[in-house]
Amino acid sequence: MQIQQIDEQQAARQGDAAEMIIKTRDVDVFYGDNQALKHVSLDIPKHQITSLIGPSGCGKSTYLRCINRMNDTVDGCRVEGEILLDGVNIYGPEVDEVLLRARVGMVFQKPNPFPKSIYDNIAYGPRIHGLAANKDELDEIVLTSLEKAGLIKEVQDRLHSSGTGLSGGQQQRLCIARALAVRPDIILMDEPCSALDPIATAKVEELIDELKENYTIIIVTHSMQQAARISQKTAFFHLGEIVEAGDTEKLFTSPSDERTQGYITGRFG
Amino acid sequence: MSFYPLLIVLLLMSAVGYWFGSKKALGAVRKSSSFITPRPHQFGLYVVIWALVPPVLLGALWVMLQMTPLQMETGTSQQIDRIFFPILVLLAAGGGLYISILRINPDLRVRKTIEGLVYIILILASIVSILTTLGIVLSLLFETIQFFKKVPMTEFFFGLNWSPQTALRADQVGSSGSFGSIPLFTGTLLITFIAMCVAVPLGLLSAVYMTEYASSKFRAVVKPLLEILAGVPTVVYGFFAALTVGVFFRDVGDSIGIDIVSESALAAGVVMGMMIIPFVSSLSDDIIMAVPQSLRDGSYGLGATKSETVRKVILPAALPGIVGAVLLAVSRAIGETMIVVMAAGFAANLTANPLEAVTTVTVQIVGLLVGDQEFDSAKTLAAFALALVLFVVTLCLNVIALIVVRKYREKYD
Ligand SMILES: Nc1ncnc2c1ncn2[C@@H]1O[C@H](COP(=O)(O)OP(=O)(O)OP(=O)(O)O)[C@@H](O)[C@H]1O
Ligand SMILES: [Mg+2]
Numbered sequence: 001m002q003i004q005q006i007d008e009q010q011a012a013r014q015g016d017a018a019e020m021i022i023k024t025r026d027v028d029v030f031y032g033d034n035q036a037l038k039h040v041s042l043d044i045p046k047h048q049i050t051s052l053i054g055p056s057g058c059g060k061s062t063y064l065r066c067i068n069r070m071n072d073t074v075d076g077c078r079v080e081g082e083i084l085l086d087g088v089n090i091y092g093p094e095v096d097e098v099l100l101r102a103r104v105g106m107v108f109q110k111p112n113p114f115p116k117s118i119y120d121n122i123a124y125g126p127r128i129h130g131l132a133a134n135k136d137e138l139d140e141i142v143l144t145s146l147e148k149a150g151l152i153k154e155v156q157d158r159l160h161s162s163g164t165g166l167s168g169g170q171q172q173r174l175c176i177a178r179a180l181a182v183r184p185d186i187i188l189m190d191e192p193c194s195a196l197d198p199i200a201t202a203k204v205e206e207l208i209d210e211l212k213e214n215y216t217i218i219i220v221t222h223s224m225q226q227a228a229r230i231s232q233k234t235a236f237f238h239l240g241e242i243v244e245a246g247d248t249e250k251l252f253t254s255p256s257d258e259r260t261q262g263y264i265t266g267r268f269g
Numbered sequence: 270m271s272f273y274p275l276l277i278v279l280l281l282m283s284a285v286g287y288w289f290g291s292k293k294a295l296g297a298v299r300k301s302s303s304f305i306t307p308r309p310h311q312f313g314l315y316v317v318i319w320a321l322v323p324p325v326l327l328g329a330l331w332v333m334l335q336m337t338p339l340q341m342e343t344g345t346s347q348q349i350d351r352i353f354f355p356i357l358v359l360l361a362a363g364g365g366l367y368i369s370i371l372r373i374n375p376d377l378r379v380r381k382t383i384e385g386l387v388y389i390i391l392i393l394a395s396i397v398s399i400l401t402t403l404g405i406v407l408s409l410l411f412e413t414i415q416f417f418k419k420v421p422m423t424e425f426f427f428g429l430n431w432s433p434q435t436a437l438r439a440d441q442v443g444s445s446g447s448f449g450s451i452p453l454f455t456g457t458l459l460i461t462f463i464a465m466c467v468a469v470p471l472g473l474l475s476a477v478y479m480t481e482y483a484s485s486k487f488r489a490v491v492k493p494l495l496e497i498l499a500g501v502p503t504v505v506y507g508f509f510a511a512l513t514v515g516v517f518f519r520d521v522g523d524s525i526g527i528d529i530v531s532e533s534a535l536a537a538g539v540v541m542g543m544m545i546i547p548f549v550s551s552l553s554d555d556i557i558m559a560v561p562q563s564l565r566d567g568s569y570g571l572g573a574t575k576s577e578t579v580r581k582v583i584l585p586a587a588l589p590g591i592v593g594a595v596l597l598a599v600s601r602a603i604g605e606t607m608i609v610v611m612a613a614g615f616a617a618n619l620t621a622n623p624l625e626a627v628t629t630v631t632v633q634i635v636g637l638l639v640g641d642q643e644f645d646s647a648k649t650l651a652a653f654a655l656a657l658v659l660f661v662v663t664l665c666l667n668v669i670a671l672i673v674v675r676k677y678r679e680k681y682d
Contacts, residue, residue: 073565105570112564112567124568128574128581175567179571182571
């Protein structure tokens with residue numbers, strides 16, 4: 001909470017009164033008896049990139065999966081506390097987690113295209129949510145999504161060949177396009193580049209940077225350089241708690257907690 | 270010396286060899302400066318191999334020689350059997366023992382010899398099973414050729430009438446037997462079709478429930494129960510079909526004014542389907558479990574519901590495997606005997622009506638072979654022809670299953 005206040009003050013001072021699209025209040029997550037997140041509070045600014053960093057097992061993925069309630073699909077996982085999306089508690093009784101997931105898209109660590117054609121991969125979401133009234137509209141959605149994901153040039157003449165036949169980097173951009181096709185507000189990315197080579201990584205990073213114009217992006221990464229390169233805000237997780245959160249630049253140049261200092265200089269993690 | 274004392278002496282010799290070999294090796298290994306040497310018991314095994322392999326080879330050779338039609342007076346042959354052979358065997362064993370013990374020293378590669386023997390045993394085991402299959406096919410083939418010398422192929426493959434009762438004596442009046450197999454195959458198809466109509470939907474849906482919907486606790490209890498169902502002997506299903514289900518269907522038919530015989534294809538097919546449910550469900554269960562979790566996550570992450578995910582992602586991804594499972598189930602249904610023997614009966618009607626009695630290929634094979642038989646009558650030989658066709662059909666089904674699975678795999682990987 002304290003960190004939040006400092007952060008907000010800072011934001012106010014810089015005249016950058018970003019709107020907070022997600023507010024997390026005192027979230028605890030348990031897998032069975034094992035507590036994975038402890039009193040996590042974090043605000044996510046709209047149309048910016050927030051990166052989550054921290055050593056392995058500290059709860060980054062768990063936090064990310066709270067935001068679109070993917071944890072509901074895990075046997076024995078329990079979430080306590082409040083996560084407000086545009087002021088509505090997403091764990092409230094009136095919220096349908098399935099519809100929530102259409103608003104909060106997710107891209108995973110390993111590219112996971114469905115074993116279908118490229119076209120069908122992207123049309124999957126629009127079809128189940130009825131976003132297109134006819135074939136032409138669906139074509140339109142597929143093409144614009146591919147374009148936004150910067151994949152259109154590479155695949156436009158093989159839309160009906162299998163999505164699993166693409167290269168790893170292309171597959172990951174296909175997954176991003178697939179998420180964009182359901183017109184989410186927020187995109188969660190869990191180490192989206194960890195299975196990619198440097199060139200593919202650069203392409204995906206470039207894409208993420210463009211996407212922040214229209215989408216709020218939260219990205220988990222193990223690469224400090226990546227966090228520094230692409231994100232405006234950074235939160236450092238350690239043993240299920242948020243140690244420090246704030247402007248990326250400040251967190252990397254003058255961290256206020258020595259655990260953060262230790263992690264970003266590579267002394268542990 | 271006869272067989273058993275000889276065997277006992279051989280085993281004793283190898284036991285002594287083992288003991289002696291290990292002991293000598295222990296001394297040798299201790300004295301050796303070499304860093305790593307084989308362990309003493311491996312030297313023991315080495316000696317045992319040397320003591321047993323030559324006599325076994327000799328014995329095999331001996332048996333083969335005796336099978337060749339070598340003309341020999343029984344007296345001399347018996348003498349050779351009783352005296353010459355045992356002496357030869359014991360000499361071979363003793364020689365092996367002596368040589369191997371002499372050769373023991375720490376640098377000997379005994380591990381290699383032991384590994385080599387293991388390798389040979391494994392190869393022999395697989396060759397035996399392959400040869401057995403081959404032998405079965407060949408014997409089926411030869412008997413079938415015999416059969417077709419007595420009954421024309423066209424009658425067997427295209428005849429619509431099956432009544433295999435041939436006259437036992439030449440002067441006996443009675444049917445001369447007719448061997449048209451079409452009614453049997455249509456009967457088999459009908460019952461198999463009914464069984465699959467029961468087993469595929471139920472098995473598949475229960476597999477989907479178990480993998481995607483059930484809690485892990487429920488799964489832990491129910492999955493073993495289903496597997497127990499798979500272990501129920503088919504004869505139990507058989508009398509369940511004959512005494513309970515068949516009668517039930519007949520009574521239901523009576524009450525609504527439809528004529529259903531109590532040995533209807535329907536009863537046999539439904540019960541056979543029930544028998545196959547655990548088979549289909551446990552195979553599909555494994556296949557659905559093998560669909561990567563990342564695909565489910567991807568689908569849920571896009572806001573798909575559980576049933577959408579199952580229908581549009583999981584089942585399509587698992588389809589090749591499921592098709593394979595269904596084809597395997599079909600070939601099992603075709604080969605199933607006990608249930609149809611008890612529930613479907615022997616009447617070879619040519620009909621597609623599931624409410625009538627039909628018979629199957631397997632039932633007729635049983636029918637042809639029970640009781641005293643002449644081995645070269647057309648009636649007995651017909652069983653071989655039927656069996657061969659059945660074998661070919663199930664073989665083709667399995668091959669198709671493999672091809673389908675492989676084709677889909679190429680498409681999706
Ligand atoms: N499905 C699960 N069941 C039980 N425990 C889990 C599950 N998923 C995560 N955990 C536990 O929760 C804690 C946080 O895991 P999480 O996956 O969030 O870590 P992470 O920060 O994403 O690590 P990494 O950087 O290695 O991906 C870990 O201790 C982990 O063991
Ligand atoms: Mg993680």
